[in-house]
Amino acid sequence: MTRICVFPGDGIGPEVVREALSVLRTVEEVSGTRRFETEEELLGGASYDAHGVPMTERALSLARSSDAILLGAVGGPKWDQLPFEVRPERGLLELRKTFGLFANLRPAKVYGPLVDASPLRRELVEGIDLLVVRELTGGIYFGEPRGVRMIDGVETGCNTEVYARPEIERVARVAFELGRKRTGRVTSVDKANVLETSVLWRKVVTEVGEREFPDVALSHMLVDNCAMQLVRSPRQFDVIVTTNLFGDILTDEASMVTGSIGMLPSASLGGKVGLYEPIHGSAPDIAGKGLANPLAMILSVAMMLNYSFDMTEEAALIENAVGKALADGYRTGDIYREGPGIRRVGTSEIGDKVRRILLDTT
Ligand code: IPM
Ligand code: MN
Numbered sequence: 001m002t003r004i005c006v007f008p009g010d011g012i013g014p015e016v017v018r019e020a021l022s023v024l025r026t027v028e029e030v031s032g033t034r035r036f037e038t039e040e041e042l043l044g045g046a047s048y049d050a051h052g053v054p055m056t057e058r059a060l061s062l063a064r065s066s067d068a069i070l071l072g073a074v075g076g077p078k079w080d081q082l083p084f085e086v087r088p089e090r091g092l093l094e095l096r097k098t099f100g101l102f103a104n105l106r107p108a109k110v111y112g113p114l115v116d117a118s119p120l121r122r123e124l125v126e127g128i129d130l131l132v133v134r135e136l137t138g139g140i141y142f143g144e145p146r147g148v149r150m151i152d153g154v155e156t157g158c159n160t161e162v163y164a165r166p167e168i169e170r171v172a173r174v175a176f177e178l179g180r181k182r183t184g185r186v187t188s189v190d191k192a193n194v195l196e197t198s199v200l201w202r203k204v205v206t207e208v209g210e211r212e213f214p215d216v217a218l219s220h221m222l223v224d225n226c227a228m229q230l231v232r233s234p235r236q237f238d239v240i241v242t243t244n245l246f247g248d249i250l251t252d253e254a255s256m257v258t259g260s261i262g263m264l265p266s267a268s269l270g271g272k273v274g275l276y277e278p279i280h281g282s283a284p285d286i287a288g289k290g291l292a293n294p295l296a297m298i299l300s301v302a303m304m305l306n307y308s309f310d311m312t313e314e315a316a317l318i319e320n321a322v323g324k325a326l327a328d329g330y331r332t333g334d335i336y337r338e339g340p341g342i343r344r345v346g347t348s349e350i351g352d353k354v355r356r357i358l359l360d361t362t
Helices: 013-031 045-051 057-065 088-098 112-117 163-179 196-212 222-230 243-255 297-310 312-327 348-362
Strands: 004-011 038-042 068-073 103-109 129-135 145-153 154-160 185-190 218-220 241-242 267-268 274-276
Touching: 004 013, 004 045, 004 057, 013 038, 013 068, 013 297, 013 312, 013 348, 038 267, 045 088, 057 088, 068 088, 068 297, 103 163, 103 243, 103 348, 112 312, 129 163, 129 243, 163 196, 163 241, 185 196, 185 222, 185 243, 196 218, 218 222, 222 241, 222 243, 241 243, 267 297, 274 297, 297 348, 312 348
Parallel strands: 004 038, 004 068, 068 274, 129 241, 185 218, 185 241
Antiparallel strands: 103 129, 103 267, 145 154, 267 274
16 A cells, blocks of 8 residues: 655645545546555644644654655745744745755646647747756755844844755756656756856766766756746756756746646655645635646646656556646636637536546546
C-alpha cells in the first residue's frame, strides 16, 4: 500500500484537492497497479486556526511516514497580521526545507485549446513547452541574517541571498539531466552583473555543464532580460534553471503566458519524499464558491505518479484526459473565453469531466 499525505491547506486548496484525489481514485480503479492510502492533515492558516501553528509535529510526522505529499495551497489575507514565525507560508517553507526538496520542477506548457486564453498573440504562444527548475531550499528565502531591527535608531529590514557551491551543483545537475531528456538546452538565469552570489552561480553551473553534461547546450541570461524574453518570444526556452526567488517570480509570469496560473503543476524533489502542488496560491477571493480551476492540482497528481512512482503511463492518461476536457470546451472562469462549443463550468464539473474521460479511454 502506497501512503499519500494530503495537505488541502487554505482558500481554494480543499476544493481543488478534492477533485485531484477523486481523479487519483479513478486512476487506481482503471489501472489497478497500485493502491493508494491517503491521509489528510491541516497546514498553513487552517492549522494555525486549529492549533496555533502553521504545521504541527503530527502533520510533520505524517508527512515523514508517507511516500509522497500532495498540497493544495496556503495563505490568505485572514492571516496577514500574524507574526512572521506563524504565518501560513512558514508551514510550507518548513516542509520544503525539512524534506530537502531543493529542486522544484515547474513545467509551463500551452495546451492547444487554450492558446487564445493567453494574453499574448497566438503566434507567440503556440507550442510553448518549457520547464523551470527552481532552487527551493536556499537563497534569500532562507539566508541569515534576516529580520527587522533597529539599527542606529532606524527601523531596518534585512534578508540575505546565500548560495554555497554544493547547493548550486545539485540543482544544476537536476536541470542538466532533464535538459538532456528534452531538447538538450538549458538556460541558467541569474543577476551576475550585480550580485556576487550570481557570479558564483554562473561559474558553478558552467563547470557542472562542461564537466558532466558536455552534450547539453548551456546559455546564461540575466533575470531582467529573461522576464522580458518570456513575453517577447517564450518559445526560445526549454529548461530554465534559477534561484529560489527568481524562479518564484518567473514561473508566475510563465504561467500567464501559457494561459492561466490555474493550469501549472509542480514537483518538489531532492529528498526521500516528493511534494506535489500547483504553483497557484489560495485565491481567497473565489474560495468556497466552486469556481477554482482544479487542473493544476490534477496535473500535480500526474507529476506525482511520474516522479515518485514511475507510473508514466498513468500520468500520461491524466495529462491526456485534461487535454481532452479542454478540447471538449470545458473551461473554468480563469481560462474562459466565449466561443462556439465553449462552456463555462465549475470546479467539480471539470473534475467530473476528466474522470469520465479517464473511464472512457481505458
Ligand atoms: C510558491 C509560493 C510560495 C513561494 C509561498 C506561498 C511561500 O508563492 O510556491 O510559488 O514563494 O515559494
Ligand atoms: Mn509563487
